[in-house]
Structures are given as C-alpha cells and as structure tokens.
Amino acid sequence: MATMFILALMAVFMCSLCDKHPVIESSDIIANYSYMSLTKVPTNLPPHTTVLDLSHNYIQKLETTDFGYLLDLKVLIMSHNQITEIDSKVFDSNNYLEHLDLSNNWLENISSIFPGHLRHLDISSNNFTTLSVCRYLTNLLRLEYLGLGAANILKSDLESVSHLRLQHVFIDLNGLYEYENSSLLVLNTNCLHLSSLSKQKYLFNVLFDAVNTSKLLELSNFGKWEAGKVQDEYISAIVNNSRVTHLTMRNFGLLWTNLVHILQKIWYSSLESLHLYNFTIQGLIYKMQFDYSNTSMKELLIEHVAIEVFIFNQMHLYRLFSEMNIKNLTINNGNLLFMACPLKSSSFEYIDFSNNAITDDVFQNCLTLTKLKTLKLAGNKLQKLSKVSLMTESMTSLQYLDISRNLLDYNEEDCHWSPGIRKLRMVSCSLPNSVFQCLPKNVTMVNLRKNDISGVPLEITHLTNVEYLDLGYNRLSDLPDCTLFPRLMIITVEYNQFPYPSATSLKNCSGLEQINIGNNPFHCFCEIKKFIRERRKSPGKYIGWPDAYVCERPDDLKGVRLKDFYLPEMYCNVFIMVPVIVAPIIIGLFLIFGLCKYFDIPWFLKMAWQLARTKHRARKSKKGYQELKKDFSFHAFVSYSENDSSWVKNIMLPSIQSMDEIRICHHERNFTPGKSIVENIINCIDNSYKSIFVLSPHFVQSEWCHYELYFAHHKLYSENTDNLILILLEPIPQYLIPARYFKLKALMKQRTYLEWPKEKSKRALFWAHLRASIHINLSELEHLSSISDPNVPST
Incomplete structure (x- = not known):
C-alpha cells in the first residue's frame, strides 16, 4: 500500500510524455x-x-x-x-x-x-x-x-x-x-504504467521492481486497500530503492493513517512530483505529526478526492497540506471548504484549488504566502470581489490570479490587490461595468469573458499597463475606447452585441496589433463598409477573418461573409442619393404632410372611422339584445376621478344630456343610500346599457375607479356585450399605470378610445361620436326583452 502511494506520486508528467492516443492530423481521412x-x-x-x-x-x-x-x-x-x-x-x-x-x-x-x-x-x-x-x-x-x-x-x-x-x-x-521477480527490470522504457493489480500477494515484488524500472511511473485501478498495518520495512525498502521522480496514481483508496505514514516516507525519497486522481481517504481523520524537512518533493496534485468519514476536525486535514514545503500544490474537485494559512513563511509558488467549495474567507490576513506567484480559485463560492482583492494584498509575489466561475458581487467598494498581479482571469463571474474600477493598477492581462459588461467606463484612468484585454461573450454594443489603455496591444470582443465597430472606435484602436471582433451580429448596411475598408488596410490584424465575420442582418444577407458583402456606392453616398432618389421623395412627403397638417385630415379621418364603427356596433348590439332578458334603467354609467369631476359635471354631462332621451347614471345622484359603495357600483353597471370611463392620470390613482373598471370588464366578457366606452381626457404615460391595472392596459391596446380634443372646432364631432355610442331607446330594449321571454309582461 505504501509503495502504491509512492509510485502514484511520481506519475505527474506521465500524462504528457506517455500519451497512448493516436495523433490525428487534419489531412487524415x-x-x-x-x-x-x-x-x-x-x-x-x-x-x-x-x-x-x-x-x-x-x-x-x-x-x-x-x-x-x-x-x-x-x-x-x-x-x-x-x-x-x-x-x-x-x-x-x-x-x-x-x-x-x-x-x-x-x-x-x-x-x-x-x-x-x-x-x-x-x-x-x-x-x-x-x-x-x-x-x-x-x-x-x-x-x-x-x-x-x-x-x-x-x-x-x-x-x-x-x-x-x-x-x-x-x-x-x-x-x-x-x-x-526482476521481470520488469529488463524493460527499457521512459514511462511505465501498471494497471489493475488485485492480488496483494505480488504487490511488494511488483512495486519494488517498478520503482527501479523507470523514472516515470503510473499506477491505476488498484482499488481500495483494507484497513491494516502497513509494514514499515516494505515501505522503506521500496522508497530507498526507488529511482522514480514522477508518480501518478488513479482510482485507489487508502487509510488516513497509512496515507500520512507513506507520505512521510516518500518525503525523503527521490520523488519530485506526485499526482493523485480519484483518490479516496478511508478511516478516521485525526492529527498526526509530520516532518516536512529535507525533501525533493516539488509538486503535489490531487484531483477528485473523496473522504468516507463525514465528522472530523477539518483543520487536521488542512494542516497536512498547508505546511508542505513544496512549490506547487493542486487540489481540484475535492469539496474543499477552506485552507489554513501556513504557520510560517511558505515555499508555495503555485496553488490551484479550483472546483471546490471555498469561500472568500480563505487566506484572509495571511502573511506567510509571500512567495506565491500563481493562485487559482476558479469554480468555488467566492462572493465579494473587494474581499478577494484584500486576500491577495499580502501576497507580494503574486503575478497570476484566476477566480473564474464564481458568482462575484462588486458594489464599488475599495479594492486592495497585491501590487505584483500581472495576469487576472475572471471568466463567468456575472460582473458589471464597474468592475474596471476594481482591477489591479499594474495588471497587464485581463480576461473578463462571459460576464455582464456592456461598456467600459470612460472615467477609468489607472489601467495604463494593460496589454491584453478579453471581453468576449459580453453585451458590448461597440469597441471600448482603446485610449483608456495606452499600452493595449491585443483586444478580444467576439460574441458581443454590436452591429459594426464605429468609425470612432476603430480610430481609437488603430494602434493595436491584433483585434478579435468575430462572431458579432453584424448589420450589413452602409456603416459596415467603413470597417471592411479598415480591415483591408491591416490584413493580419483582425483575428478570425474572414470566417468569423458574417452578416446577421438584413435577413437576405444572413450568413454572407463580410469579405463577400457588396453594396453599390450610390446607396451609401448621400451626394449621389439625394439628387436621384431622396430629394423628390422628401419634397412629396413634405407636401403631403403640410396639407394634412393644415387641414388636420388625420384627426378627422380617425374620428369618422370611429363614428362609423360605433354606429355599426350599435346596429349589431340592437340585434344582440334580442337574446338578453333584462331591462336597463340608464343609457350609461359614468366612472371618473374626483379630480376630473369639474369636466364631467360642467362639460360632458350637459352636452350628452341635452337630448331628453339619454339618461346617465351618476353616483352623486343615483347611488342608493344605505347600500355599500361596492353594491351601488355593481347595481349601476348592471342597470346601464354602457359604461363610460373618463381616463386620466388621476383615474389610475383612484382605488374606486379600479373597482368600477373591474366590474365593467367582467360584464364585458361574462355577457359578451360591447358595453365599454373609453374617453381619454389626458394622455396617460405607461409608467404611471400601476401593475394592478393590467386590465386597463389590455383594454387600451385592444379597444378604440375617444380622445378629448383641445381644439374647439373638433369637439362637435367628439360629442356626436359619444352620443352615437350610448344612444338607444331603452323602452325598445324592454320590448325586445319581453318578446324574447314570454314570461315577462310587455310595458
């Protein structure tokens, strides 16, 4: 078991040197x-x-x-x-x-x-x-x-x-x-891979020969080793006679006590690199002494680690790794929740804790990682970007930081990054535009792919050292202002949302060595021709040309490469188009518009059309009422806000009641004392042939108006009658209509409403239209009702 663990450690570089997959070339069939x-x-x-x-x-x-x-x-x-x-x-x-x-x-x-x-x-x-x-x-x-x-x-x-x-x-x-015995020793190979040794009978002999056969060793599918004492002489014999420097192990399990014991023996061996894949820790985890001195180890990688015990002091596990005096430590996909800060100055130069469950409390106030150059925390549970920056502040040697695939939040707090950070990777973090205010001032390479960035703030002035900027898969509508990054050489804005790079942005980014603008929804109109001409001046500057630069609009050009796009100059040159096409059209439009404006023709046509439709509906509704079995007491019920009562009482009611046969249900006059307001509203609407609603900004703020509209709308659909008349007294902006007035929004979209004209000359037609909408002989309705129902006596 000990030997197995040792051998696993040395297969670090085997994956690259011992690839058993065939090399396929692009020309192969x-x-x-x-x-x-x-x-x-x-x-x-x-x-x-x-x-x-x-x-x-x-x-x-x-x-x-x-x-x-x-x-x-x-x-x-x-x-x-x-x-x-x-x-x-x-x-x-x-x-x-x-x-x-x-x-x-x-x-x-x-x-x-x-x-x-x-x-x-x-x-x-x-x-x-x-x-x-x-x-x-x-x-x-x-x-x-x-x-x-x-x-x-x-x-x-x-x-x-x-x-x-x-x-x-x-x-x-x-x-x-x-x-x-000694069979493996006759092989002449740089890399030895042993798989599926199930019999422990030959474990010692096979491993003893394996560690002397090649410097690169891989062990896979050795299964879980049962609990038991690992003989110290076996471990020592294998370790002392090993020439392995790089060991990889896959698919195996080991007791915690044996793991620490074997690792301690390996620490003094010739092993420099250990890679463990699909590794299971068995048994109880508790604190064990470990001597980290005098080792050749430089790298430890653990990927997909599982722990069979759920209750234990996690610090005992973290301390085993945090105090290692090696340069490279990688623990991926291990459900790692935390990592202890080294107790003394650490030799770590590379740490990769990607795809775990680490929060931004890790390494806070940690002063011992001064030699760390690369830190990868992608795919964890980091939340506050400002707190992540504070974590790096004491890592004075840090140059590369990867915090991709974390749901980071930034609310424009102060950021305190390590001054040494040169490369920063924050892919898929849902970061907004303001993230540029938090970037390290000395950073040279920034990767912000797959975020929520729609633009680079123009007030950014501290990013003078940025040389490479990746903003692919965001929501940009144009190239960012490259003058904000005076040393910028390469920029990537593929898979964004701009139809074409503007002339200003192209001019600002003219000094770049490479630009990737491919896979954007290019609009192949006149504006895109400026970009195509610019590309011809610098043929090697645009990455992905021509296959990644394809028209999205118009539909008839969708899929056409910009390289093949052609539009006659006449359509884009205003000096050619105006005298030939545009001038006559403009003159004709101005003439028509002037005549319509002078005679106010659109308004009269609109009102005439509405009047015709109203009379048509009145004739249809008269036939339809042969199927109704009820009497109406009023021609119309009027609903309005108290703020509009002056117009209703002084203008509307006198105008439509000038004809004696029209009866209007008005709440001040016709509500029955002693009944509730809601009951009065329902009775008035139910006994009125029509319901008139005087719409204004005050109307949508009235709770009682809401009730009246609701009951009238219900009657519209329950009785299948055309009983609503909408009068727009004042324009109502959509944002003023509360969410609960969804019925009003729907009605204003689906039904024609009357607009109160400000000009006196148009009001006669308005009143005629309104009277035609509500005028009907109620006694005739009663007669029709009695005909349709023989049980109802004629009046």
Missing part, C-alpha cells in the same frame, strides 16, 4: 465504425482511409483480405471486440500502419503478423497465458508504445523486447497468477 454491432470487417471502407476505428463491435477474426486495399492506413483501432484469430499476413499491404490497438479481445496466441514500422502496439487485456508473444516483436525497432498483459509474467518473455527503446510500456495486471 477518418472512418469511424465503432459501436455498430459488426461481426466482421466491412468490405466497403473508403480506399484512402488513414484512420479506421472498429472498436466495440463483435468481430471474431481478422482475415488477409480485410485491410489489403487500405494502402494508406496509418491508425487501426480494434479494441473491445471478440477477436480470437488473426491471419499471419493480414497487415502485409499496410506499409504505413503505425498505430495498432488490439486490446480487450479474446486472443490467446499471435503469430508473426506485426509490420516493422509500428510505433504504437497495444495487445493488453487479452487471454494470453504468458508474454511469449514478445518474441514476435523483436523487429519493431521504431516501437514507442507497447501495451501488454498476461496471467504469468516471466523475465525470459520480456527479455525479447529489452533491446527496444520504448517511451511508454503499459501492463495490465488483472488476473495476474504468477510474477517472476
């Missing part, structure tokens, strides 16, 4: 037939295929004719099939084959089938009893990657490939039955 339930190799493959993926199928045999016509084949992936047999000449025609993956099949024996130009060969996870297949690999002098696996690993079998200078050797130990 790829044929992907994976996961298609194939039982044999297809015969209709494109003849010039260079990359062929037949993994995860049910192919059982590879025959000589399967790949004979694929003369350009470079990469062949046959993993996860059911292959039991391969013809010896199956790859004779594939002179360019470099990458062959036959892992996870059912092979038991392989004859001499491998072409000598192979660079990558993986035959792991098959049914080999021994590694005698290595005898057929002696001619693969260009081989760089070799994947193996067998039930019995013997030294004599691996000696067949000991002369090959391999970059990476992968050995699957799943189902290992026998291991001969």
Whole structure:
C-alpha cells in the first residue's frame, strides 16, 4: 500500500510524455465504425482511409483480405471486440500502419503478423497465458508504445523486447497468477504504467521492481486497500530503492493513517512530483505529526478526492497540506471548504484549488504566502470581489490570479490587490461595468469573458499597463475606447452585441496589433463598409477573418461573409442619393404632410372611422339584445376621478344630456343610500346599457375607479356585450399605470378610445361620436326583452 502511494506520486508528467492516443492530423481521412454491432470487417471502407476505428463491435477474426486495399492506413483501432484469430499476413499491404490497438479481445496466441514500422502496439487485456508473444516483436525497432498483459509474467518473455527503446510500456495486471521477480527490470522504457493489480500477494515484488524500472511511473485501478498495518520495512525498502521522480496514481483508496505514514516516507525519497486522481481517504481523520524537512518533493496534485468519514476536525486535514514545503500544490474537485494559512513563511509558488467549495474567507490576513506567484480559485463560492482583492494584498509575489466561475458581487467598494498581479482571469463571474474600477493598477492581462459588461467606463484612468484585454461573450454594443489603455496591444470582443465597430472606435484602436471582433451580429448596411475598408488596410490584424465575420442582418444577407458583402456606392453616398432618389421623395412627403397638417385630415379621418364603427356596433348590439332578458334603467354609467369631476359635471354631462332621451347614471345622484359603495357600483353597471370611463392620470390613482373598471370588464366578457366606452381626457404615460391595472392596459391596446380634443372646432364631432355610442331607446330594449321571454309582461 505504501509503495502504491509512492509510485502514484511520481506519475505527474506521465500524462504528457506517455500519451497512448493516436495523433490525428487534419489531412487524415477518418472512418469511424465503432459501436455498430459488426461481426466482421466491412468490405466497403473508403480506399484512402488513414484512420479506421472498429472498436466495440463483435468481430471474431481478422482475415488477409480485410485491410489489403487500405494502402494508406496509418491508425487501426480494434479494441473491445471478440477477436480470437488473426491471419499471419493480414497487415502485409499496410506499409504505413503505425498505430495498432488490439486490446480487450479474446486472443490467446499471435503469430508473426506485426509490420516493422509500428510505433504504437497495444495487445493488453487479452487471454494470453504468458508474454511469449514478445518474441514476435523483436523487429519493431521504431516501437514507442507497447501495451501488454498476461496471467504469468516471466523475465525470459520480456527479455525479447529489452533491446527496444520504448517511451511508454503499459501492463495490465488483472488476473495476474504468477510474477517472476526482476521481470520488469529488463524493460527499457521512459514511462511505465501498471494497471489493475488485485492480488496483494505480488504487490511488494511488483512495486519494488517498478520503482527501479523507470523514472516515470503510473499506477491505476488498484482499488481500495483494507484497513491494516502497513509494514514499515516494505515501505522503506521500496522508497530507498526507488529511482522514480514522477508518480501518478488513479482510482485507489487508502487509510488516513497509512496515507500520512507513506507520505512521510516518500518525503525523503527521490520523488519530485506526485499526482493523485480519484483518490479516496478511508478511516478516521485525526492529527498526526509530520516532518516536512529535507525533501525533493516539488509538486503535489490531487484531483477528485473523496473522504468516507463525514465528522472530523477539518483543520487536521488542512494542516497536512498547508505546511508542505513544496512549490506547487493542486487540489481540484475535492469539496474543499477552506485552507489554513501556513504557520510560517511558505515555499508555495503555485496553488490551484479550483472546483471546490471555498469561500472568500480563505487566506484572509495571511502573511506567510509571500512567495506565491500563481493562485487559482476558479469554480468555488467566492462572493465579494473587494474581499478577494484584500486576500491577495499580502501576497507580494503574486503575478497570476484566476477566480473564474464564481458568482462575484462588486458594489464599488475599495479594492486592495497585491501590487505584483500581472495576469487576472475572471471568466463567468456575472460582473458589471464597474468592475474596471476594481482591477489591479499594474495588471497587464485581463480576461473578463462571459460576464455582464456592456461598456467600459470612460472615467477609468489607472489601467495604463494593460496589454491584453478579453471581453468576449459580453453585451458590448461597440469597441471600448482603446485610449483608456495606452499600452493595449491585443483586444478580444467576439460574441458581443454590436452591429459594426464605429468609425470612432476603430480610430481609437488603430494602434493595436491584433483585434478579435468575430462572431458579432453584424448589420450589413452602409456603416459596415467603413470597417471592411479598415480591415483591408491591416490584413493580419483582425483575428478570425474572414470566417468569423458574417452578416446577421438584413435577413437576405444572413450568413454572407463580410469579405463577400457588396453594396453599390450610390446607396451609401448621400451626394449621389439625394439628387436621384431622396430629394423628390422628401419634397412629396413634405407636401403631403403640410396639407394634412393644415387641414388636420388625420384627426378627422380617425374620428369618422370611429363614428362609423360605433354606429355599426350599435346596429349589431340592437340585434344582440334580442337574446338578453333584462331591462336597463340608464343609457350609461359614468366612472371618473374626483379630480376630473369639474369636466364631467360642467362639460360632458350637459352636452350628452341635452337630448331628453339619454339618461346617465351618476353616483352623486343615483347611488342608493344605505347600500355599500361596492353594491351601488355593481347595481349601476348592471342597470346601464354602457359604461363610460373618463381616463386620466388621476383615474389610475383612484382605488374606486379600479373597482368600477373591474366590474365593467367582467360584464364585458361574462355577457359578451360591447358595453365599454373609453374617453381619454389626458394622455396617460405607461409608467404611471400601476401593475394592478393590467386590465386597463389590455383594454387600451385592444379597444378604440375617444380622445378629448383641445381644439374647439373638433369637439362637435367628439360629442356626436359619444352620443352615437350610448344612444338607444331603452323602452325598445324592454320590448325586445319581453318578446324574447314570454314570461315577462310587455310595458
């Protein structure tokens, strides 16, 4: 167990140096037939295929004719099939084959089938009893990657490939039955990867040889180790005889006591870098002594760590890491809530705590991180930007800070950044425009992608050192004023909202070396031509040209690249357009407008149209009332605000009641004493043929007017009658209408209303229109009602 942990630490650089994936070039022709339930190799493959993926199928045999016509084949992936047999000449025609993956099949024996130009060969996870297949690999002098696996690993079998200078050797130990000591030592490789060792019987022997085989070691899928005492002599023997400098471990678990014990032993070994992935800490966590002196360790990376115990003193865990005298510490995706400030001057130069649950209380008032140069806290729970800045104030050597993917809030408080910060990354933080007031004054590179920025404040004067500014994926409507950043060389504003960069902004940013304005909703009209001309003057200045610069409007040009956009000069040159097209049109419009204004034609047309519609509705409503079974006592009920009572009493009522046959229900005259106001309102509306509402700003402020409108609106829909008349006494701005008046807003949008004209000459037509809207013979209605209902006596 101890050895496993040690070995895991050293595989830090293995990921970059021991990549087992094929290198795909842009010119390759790829044929992907994976996961298609194939039982044999297809015969209709494109003849010039260079990359062929037949993994995860049910192919059982590879025959000589399967790949004979694929003369350009470079990469062949046959993993996860059911292959039991391969013809010896199956790859004779594939002179360019470099990458062959036959892992996870059912092979038991392989004859001499491998072409000598192979660079990558993986035959792991098959049914080999021994590694005698290595005898057929002696001619693969260009081989760089070799994947193996067998039930019995013997030294004599691996000696067949000991002369090959391999970059990476992968050995699957799943189902290992026998291991001969010193077998791994014969391998000549820069990187060794052991996987799935389930039997602890061979753990010590395998690890003892592994740590002496290569400086780069990776251990994966070793599972969870049960609680028990780790023998100190085993740990010491492995550590003392190790030549591993970089160790990686994946998918394993370890008791807390064993973890600390093993880590203490490793601290004095040759190990410089330790990477742990999908690591589980088991058992009770408590305080343990640890000596950090005299170590070669420089880097520790832990990603996706899980703790099986929920109740423990978290400071015991944090202290183990905070006091480490290493340069680089990374803990990602570990549900880390906090990290203790080192008790003494720390040697940390690089800290990455991304994708955890850390708040902005971390490292507050911490004076011991003076050597820290890089700090990454992306994807945590930081909240106050000003508090984050205060956290860095004592980190005098800090140069790079990443606090992306935190929901940061900034309310223009004072910010106190470390004076050394040069690069600041705040992507996806929902930051507003005011964030520029809080940026470090010495910063040179700022990344503010995916925020809520719509512009750069013009009062910003302290950002004189900014050289690179990324404002992609925001809400900018134009390029920012580049004069605010006198040293700016590169700016990115892709995926924003401006239709074209203005001439002023282009002029202000003319001194930049590179600009990325691609993927904006460009409006391909005359204004965009100035930008196109500017780009022609500096062909290499605009990043992404021409594919990322595409028209969004008008619709008929959507998808057209700006490079291909053309608009005749006549449409954009006012000196050409005015005499030819615009002048006659303007003259005609002015003439029509003058005549209409002089005779006030629009108003008279509007009122005539409304009057015609009113009479038409009156005729229809007369027929409709044959279906009503009630009598009306009034022609209309009038609703108004007390502030408008003077107009109603002195102007409106005398004008429409001048005809004796029109009866108006007025609350001062017709409300029944002793009844509630609401009951009086309902009765008056119910006994009136129409309801007149005098609208004004005072109306929308009256609570009783609201009730009256509500009941009238209800009657409109419940009885399906056209009983509402709206008179707009004074204009009502939309913002003055309270939210509860949603019915009034809807009515004013859906129904025609009468406007009280200020000119006396128009008022006669207004009164005629109003009288026509409410005039009806009530006795005739009563007669129609009695006809429709024989039980009602005629009056």
